[in-house]
Amino acid sequence: MSPISKAQQKHVHKYVKKNYDRTTITVKKGDLNKIKAAAESVGESTNKFITTAIHRRIAEELGDDEFCRKLHDDYLANPDKGEPMPIEEFAAELGITL
Numbered sequence: 001m002s003p004i005s006k007a008q009q010k011h012v013h014k015y016v017k018k019n020y021d022r023t024t025i026t027v028k029k030g031d032l033n034k035i036k037a038a039a040e041s042v043g044e045s046t047n048k049f050i051t052t053a054i055h056r057r058i059a060e061e062l063g064d065d066e067f068c069r070k071l072h073d074d075y076l077a078n079p080d081k082g083e084p085m086p087i088e089e090f091a092a093e094l095g096i097t098l
Contacts, residue, residue, distance in 0.1 A: 025050070035049065035050065
């Protein structure tokens with residue numbers, strides 16, 4: 001493989017600057033080595049491993065929010081909501097002691 005020329009390096013740097021945001025994270029001593037090892041174990045770069053974890057967490061959080069919104073909307077749309085019940089009475093009905 002031939003070495004990368006200065007012009008190629010400049011082009012790549014310009015492309016990355018235009019198309020990507022950069023950030024820095026701070027982790028406890030020793031955690032970076034764990035992250036790098038975990039990334040390597042699945043054949044990913046450290047950057048790819050971290051960004052994948054972030055995207056999964058975002059999807060998880062949005063999924064939780066969407067689930068709660070749907071639950072709330074379904075409740076509001078249900079014509080048979082019943083009457084409000086004190087929590088103590090509901091707990092007793094379920095056999096739970098408060």
